[in-house]
Amino acid sequence: NAGVTQTPKFRVLKTGQSMTLLCAQDMNHEYMYWYRQDPGMGLRLIHYSVGEGTTAKGEVPDGYNVSRLKKQNFLLGLESAAPSQTSVYFCASTLEGSSKTQYFGPGTRLLVL
Amino acid sequence: AQSVTQLDSQVPVFEEAPVELRCNYSSSVSVYLFWYVQYPNQGLQLLLKYLSGSTLVKGINGFEAEFNKSQTSFHLRKPSVHISDTAEYFCAVSDQVNYGGSQGNLIFGKGTKLSVKP
Numbered sequence: 001n002a003g004v005t006q007t008p009k010f011r012v013l014k015t016g017q018s019m020t021l022l023c024a025q026d027m028n029h030e031y032m033y034w035y036r037q038d039p040g041m042g043l044r045l046i047h048y049s050v051g052e053g054t055t056a057k058g059e060v061p062d063g064y065n066v067s068r069l070k071k072q073n074f075l076l077g078l079e080s081a082a083p084s085q086t087s088v089y090f091c092a093s094t095l096e097g098s099s100k101t102q103y104f105g106p107g108t109r110l111l112v113l
Numbered sequence: 114a115q116s117v118t119q120l121d122s123q124v125p126v127f128e129e130a131p132v133e134l135r136c137n138y139s140s141s142v143s144v145y146l147f148w149y150v151q152y153p154n155q156g157l158q159l160l161l162k163y164l165s166g167s168t169l170v171k172g173i174n175g176f177e178a179e180f181n182k183s184q185t186s187f188h189l190r191k192p193s194v195h196i197s198d199t200a201e202y203f204c205a206v207s208d209q210v211n212y213g214g215s216q217g218n219l220i221f222g223k224g225t226k227l228s229v230k231p
Contacts, residue, residue, distance in 0.1 A: 004156075033218075040122070040223055040224075041223060042117075042203060042221040042222055042223040042224050043157075043203065043219075043221040044221075045218060045219070048218065058218070090156055090157070092157075101147075101159050101162065102157075102159075102219060104149075104156035104157040104158070105156050106155060106156045107154075107155075107156055
């Protein structure tokens with residue numbers, strides 16, 4: 001099992017450009033999450049999904065959209081990138097909510113100029 | 114709303130010394146508690162978690178944590194650290210009640226960077 005994978009690993013964007021980050025998991029997990037990590041801020045939840053075809057907003061959803069068309073994939077989109085979206089993005093998944101451990105991907109470093 | 118406070122942003126310690134990383138939380142409902150570790154340029158990995166039962170929880174790599182409900186704390190300890198323990202450690206809380214599918218959502222502290230020196 002590859003676990004949770006993220007594509008790409010690193011990307012540089014210009015302000016106003018768009019891009020999509022892909023998260024894939026092969027553990028048949030129901031729940032998937034997108035976080036951003038900024039220095040001194042810990043991880044903050046952007047959006048999450050409790051199953052195929054469903055998504056919900058987290059703590060910092062503005063400027064991002066997500067889709068969960070297939071159970072194994074969770075896409076994070078930036079329609080018009082801003083320098084404030086420079087961050088490291090982590091995807092995670094878990095079998096179900098509550099006490100189940102979240103498994104994290106290796107992260108995507110995004111730099112917006 | 115829940116919140117997590119990690120009281121130290123950086124903890125330097127010498128190899129083979131004991132270490133304690135402090136975590137306090139606030140919540141109006143019962144919670145589950147977690148410690149994750151992040152090695153440089155990697156994702157997060159679960160160290161240990163408290164769900165119920167014994168308040169002393171043992172995790173991987175010799176770490177343990179104690180849940181103290183009265184003090185709303187979940188401090189992480191290791192009796193003797195190694196160079197390889199150098200990493201950032203995150204405390205996280207998850208509520209036990211399902212609010213419209215939010216059950217299981219983690220609230221993270223801001224992290225504590227542990228630096229082990231030879």
